[in-house]
Amino acid sequence: NAGVTQTPKFQVLKTGQSMTLQCAQDMNHEYMSWYRQDPGMGLRLIHYSVGAGITDQGEVPNGYNVSRSTTEDFPLRLLSAAPSQTSVYFCASSYGTDSYEQYFGPGTRLTVT
């Protein structure tokens, strides 16, 4: 199993550009989520999904969109990038609420200039 994979590893965007961060898992996990990690602020939940077709907002959802058309994939879209979205983004997955372990991907480092 590849586990949780994220692409790209690094990305530089100009303000106003759009892009999609990809996340995929091959563990047949129902639950997936996106976090951003900023220095001194820990990880903050952006959006999460409890199954295909079901998504919900986390702590810091503004400026981000998600969809979940398949169990395996959970892309994160930035519609109009802003410098405040410069961060490291992590995708995570889990079997469900009865399973306590979240498996994190390797992260995507995004810089918005």
Add this chain to the structure above:
Amino acid sequence: QQQVKQSPQSLIVQKGGISIINCAYENTAFDYFPWYQQFPGKGPALLIAIRPDVSEKKEGRFTISFNKSAKQFSLHIMDSQPGDSATYFCAARWYGTYKYIFGTGTRLKVLA
């Protein structure tokens, strides 16, 4: 408003010593309290976790102590090793959901 407060921000421990990281939470609607370990350039990985109906959990050199009345929980790393040098995050999960709140992290350095 930070719902999970973690301290210290950084910690330096001698090899063989005990590393202690503390977290405090404000809301009683959490049902799961994990600790994650993160090495530079990597994603966090689950280290150990506890449910609020248990006061202590030990796995090898890692122990979580949980004080429900004080709304505090801590990670103890016994016999700390240089390989334990990493950033540690505590977290809390909202009851019955997949929503986690993380602490701000503790950067641990274990001196050889």
